[in-house]
Amino acid sequence: MSEQINFESKKNAQVYGESIAQLPQDLYIPPDALEVYLDSFQGPLDLLLYLIRKNNIDILDIPMTALTSQYIEYVERMKQIKLELAGDYLLMSAMLIEIKSRMLLPSPINEDDDELDPRAELVKKLIEYELMKTAAVELNDIPQVGRDRMVAQAYFEKIIEVNPPEVNIDEIFEAWKNVLKRAQQFESHKIERSELSVREHMSMILKKISEQDLIEFSSLFDPKNDPMAKLVVCFLAILELCKERMIKINQQAPCSPIYLKRAEV
Amino acid sequence: MEQQSKKLKDIIEVALLTAGKPLSIEDLQKLFMEKIERSTIRMLLDEIKIDWQDKSMDLVQVATGYRFEAKVKFSENLTRLNPDRLVKYSRVVMEVLAIIAYRQPVTRGDIEKIRGVSLNPNAIRQLVEREWIEIIGYKEVPGRPALYGTTKFFLDDFSLTSLSQLPDINTIGLESELISANQEKDPSTINDLNE
């Protein structure tokens, strides 16, 4: 209660007194909306700013008891619905409690005039973050090239040779390893020789279809000359193309010719 | 009427100048809320072609649609602008090439998914201009994204007879082995992968 006494002398003591009484009601959010809603906070400062704005609190005179309890209640709810909660939220809980308790202590008598309000550091952070949030919104409103603004990029065929960069195959392999390593999806992107040849056949078949629009299924196979492995790979490629919706397969009637078509048609 | 047709022409023209790739008649129809007949689009394209006859570019039709191209007589000047611009491909370009080589056919969205970030269209453009990749079809999903694959020139330039000759990651082994292999090698390889 000494917190109240400390700050009641300031200008908005009444508002402050009232808002304490009203705070808990504000906490109610329809349960199904809660998850989306809580998930939208960018971090503890964002949550704090939201509470401060929602409760009409003067950022320069934050009622620590009320704010701390509201904050902790939100964090508890986030834990309950098992949102992936950054450790930063819990750190902030601890910090709020610490500030609150420091404010409950009587101020040391022998201190200099410019004794620091225990909230000062927090307030500074909140103001800076709020400024940056505003800046982000302002930036986002500026028309961006590629999003709101289209710039000319017409085609120019380079007729004269211009020494394009040299690349060797190891560099492609390095780049590929790099992608896989970073994606940490090694298992799912494991490339086997057989799969690569399926992929190659997928590309070849797609190119043929792009040129001719329509291709007869059997024309893709040459059983007399192709080894069995190649026929299987070709067949797998067709199945994969169909599964990935890159082509369409058509047959008018049973036993009639099967056609492969471009997916876009 | 005159006014209206000028507006339609301007919209088609600006779309072609900013698209960075050829646009089909269907693409151009999408520009308008109201339905514009294919024949109307074709007629407007003809008019635009004539409008540009004495100007700096040509409107030409290529396999996948229409695009503006710099008039051939300006190539010498244009080449002068960037004689040795492409000293080295960026890491992004190399990764895109690797993904297309190993995972083709892929859409731009696939590439973004694998890399986890959105992709500057310039990367694809550089590879298309180099004629190492090309559009080989379209995926039948909303937006009809283009499917990219490698070209014959890609195989030629790397002296491969088929894609199966690309280095095989499995000859090196699984992830753990890859990483430990890298750690055993001199430290510079690790930096290579991290930079």
Added chain:
Amino acid sequence: MEQQSKKLKDIIEVALLTAGKPLSIEDLQKLFMEKIERSTIRMLLDEIKIDWQDKSMDLVQVATGYRFEAKVKFSENLTRLNPDRLVKYSRVVMEVLAIIAYRQPVTRGDIEKIRGVSLNPNAIRQLVEREWIEIIGYKEVPGRPALYGTTKFFLDDFSLTSLSQLPDINTIGLESELISANQEKDPSTINDLNE
């Protein structure tokens, strides 16, 4: 004479229409074998600007030079062409960009301190790949963390000629005013940037 000036203008125009990025006066000078004065280039640019006044694009000057961009009145139509191609960044990415733009040079740790939460490295990576930010140095403290700043491409893409043209957030005023201004907004603003 007339003929000659038309040819110079065409070359500059076609260079700007095909470059895919802004070109500086120096770039444009490189187009010609003969030496063309800066003042001549400037004059020709002015003429091109006027030539295009009633057409589909505007010739504009940005931080790194001149570029053609679609007239604003056509943006609705152009968006229709590729509604899903729009690159929209998440709120996190935009906040990181704002912090780097307004507080540069900053380390990743600085950004985390300001936002009060640890930062997914992907946010920085997206901005680096978009070439809106870059490492501009290292801080002489243990671990030598990288210092980030915005690039010229950032200025170009936001049509700014210098950082001083960034929206002035400090004019928003005292904290109290700031707070009440925010309260007037609809609470849904919280979600605005969440794509």
